[in-house]
Amino acid sequence: MKIDKTYEGSFHIVGGDFSRAGEASTELKTIMLSVGIEDEVVRRVAIATFEAEMNIIIYTPAGILRYSISPGEIRIIAEDMGPGIEDIELAMQKGYSTAPDWVREMGWGAGMGLPNMKKNADIFRIDSVVGEGTTVEMIIKP
Amino acid sequence: MRLKEIIRLLDAVVITNSRDSEAEIEWACATDLMSDVLYYSRGNSVLITGLAKQQAIRTSDIADIKVVVFTRGKEPDRQTIELSQKKKITLLITPYSMFTACGKLYEEGLRCCPE
Amino acid sequence: MKLKEIAEILSLKPLTPAEGPDLEREVSGAYVGDLLSDVMANSEDGNIWITLQTHVNIVAVATLKNLSAIVIVNGRMPESDTLDRAVSEDIPILLTGKSAFETAGKLYRILNARNLQG
Numbered sequence: 294m295k296i297d298k299t300y301e302g303s304f305h306i307v308g309g310d311f312s313r314a315g316e317a318s319t320e321l322k323t324i325m326l327s328v329g330i331e332d333e334v335v336r337r338v339a340i341a342t343f344e345a346e347m348n349i350i351i352y353t354p355a356g357i358l359r360y361s362i363s364p365g366e367i368r369i370i371a372e373d374m375g376p377g378i379e380d381i382e383l384a385m386q387k388g389y390s391t392a393p394d395w396v397r398e399m400g401w402g403a404g405m406g407l408p409n410m411k412k413n414a415d416i417f418r419i420d421s422v423v424g425e426g427t428t429v430e431m432i433i434k435p
Numbered sequence: 436m437r438l439k440e441i442i443r444l445l446d447a448v449v450i451t452n453s454r455d456s457e458a459e460i461e462w463a464c465a466t467d468l469m470s471d472v473l474y475y476s477r478g479n480s481v482l483i484t485g486l487a488k489q490q491a492i493r494t495s496d497i498a499d500i501k502v503v504v505f506t507r508g509k510e511p512d513r514q515t516i517e518l519s520q521k522k523k524i525t526l527l528i529t530p531y532s533m534f535t536a537c538g539k540l541y542e543e544g545l546r547c548c549p550e
Numbered sequence: 551m552k553l554k555e556i557a558e559i560l561s562l563k564p565l566t567p568a569e570g571p572d573l574e575r576e577v578s579g580a581y582v583g584d585l586l587s588d589v590m591a592n593s594e595d596g597n598i599w600i601t602l603q604t605h606v607n608i609v610a611v612a613t614l615k616n617l618s619a620i621v622i623v624n625g626r627m628p629e630s631d632t633l634d635r636a637v638s639e640d641i642p643i644l645l646t647g648k649s650a651f652e653t654a655g656k657l658y659r660i661l662n663a664r665n666l667q668g
Contacts, residue, residue, distance in 0.1 A: 315493035322497065332478070332499070339497045340473045347470075388604045388626045398587055400486040400494075403603060405470035412474065465651040467584035471602055475624065475649065483651070485583050507592065532592070533582040534600070534654050538662070541655020547648075 296328050299363040306346055308354040308375070311399065317358050318343035328362065334435045337413040338367050341431050344406040345371035351396055352376065353426070367433045369414075377423035385411065385419075436460055436545045438502060438525065441481060444539045445504060445529035450511065451519040452526075460502055462548035465537050469494040476500055477548040483536050489515045496522040506533045551664050553577050553619050553642060556598065560656055562621055562644035565633055571642040577618045580661060582654045586611050593617060600653050604628035609635040609643075617641070623650045 302324075304317035322339040330338075342358060349356035353375025361368045378384045384391075385407050392402025411417040414431035421427040439456035442449060462480040466472060469490055472482060478499035484491050487509035495503050502525040505511060510528065511519075519526040529536050554573040557564065564573065578596030583589055584603050593599060595616045601608065604626050612620050620636070622628055625647040636643045646653055 311490075314490065315497065318497055319493065336478065336497075336499050343494070343497045344470065344473065388628070390605070394586075394607065397603070397605065397607075398585060400467055400469040400484075400488070400490055400585070403468045403470055403584070403605075405468070405474050409470055409474045463651050465582065465649070465654065466602055467588070468602055471584075471624075485585055485588050533650075534580045534658065537582060537651050537654035538658025541651065542659065547651040 296330070296362065296364055299361060300324065300328060301359075301361045303357055303359040304346075306349040306356045306358060306373075308350055308352075308356070308373075310350060314347060314350050315343055317346050321358075321360055324360075325362065325367070330362070330367070331435060334367070334433060338369065338433050341410045341413040341433070342369050342371075344409045345369065345429055345431075347401060348406050348427075349373045349375070351392060351401060356426075365434065366415075367435075369429075369431045369433075371429045371431075372426065373428075374426045377425055378419075378421040378427055379423055381419060381421060436540070436543065440543065441502065441504075441540065441545075442527060444543060445527065445531060445536055447504060447527040447529045450516055450526040450528060451524070453520075453523045454501065454525050458501075460545075463537070463540055463545045464500070464547060465533055472500070473498050475548065480548060481540075481545075483533055483540075485509065485533055487511050487515070489518055491515075492518045492522060492524055492526070495524055501525060502527065504529050504536065506531060506536055551577050551661065553598065556657065556660065557644055559660060560646065560648075560653065562646050565622075565628065565643045565645050566636050566641075570637040571619075571640045573619075573642055575618050575642075577661075580654065580657050581617070582650055590615065598657070600650050600657070602626060602650060604632055606632045606635050608632065609639050609641055612636075612641045613639045619644060621646060621653060623648060623653055 356373030390404035
């Protein structure tokens, strides 16, 4: 990465708002391209962020996506006020999903969100408290 | 496989295109599930899907998918078309089912990207 | 064409037990897709259904539309309640490590050779 300073920002995500689903990730993608991040890194961050954004929209009332683009790494933190995840290990399994049917009919909820995030991040951390919410931190190094 | 070949084999209608018809498309991906598009696809792919909605375009944009084909002649709404134009994604409609569309492209040598 | 023959040619692995839903049944054609409403609207009696969905609902759909079998792709193991329901509804479920595109591609060739459609 040729960038010389740190770019930071955040997006507020409204739960249940499918009409705007993907907007935050798309904007972040544009930001990354504009500061000169390589295509492959942009792709990984965009995918991981998009999944995080979709999880907030599908499962929670609201959340925040924070990003920090610095010369050595890109860090994404997704924090929500949702119901929390009871069994994280189970949730991380490909195909495991608690999505309601109507979400599946929109092409989501097939249980690949968290696996996708982990796949695209170099470091993946997830913390959740049932009844309070979930925080996911992802670090992508070029 | 060249884009124009894909259009020909699928008897596709071109809804939006900013790409050279000689452009080479390397891989194909066939699914209606957006997370799986993100997990299994690679850039420079054609996505064949029955999810004829904005979501398919947004997901394709994130995943660097350049060509999207809606199956069974499903027509996208105005917003989906505008989004495709804005994101410079080639949007095609084929009258064929996903099964037939996959069959025709596979027969001519197009393959799915490895995981 | 018999499901068993297709399973052998494509190296599909049956997930439902041998003493459960039989593989001798006839396949009329194929359907590929993951949106249940689309499968309900467009699939045909006796079709083999190729999908990434593993949720228990797929069995209900297959039963309602009298599909001959469900083939799950990308090596995605279905939940145990999906398999249990498949056994009780007599719907064979098979697995392949290949993608939907490739599975459909090969099956298209096979069924075309036998003059069956999807």
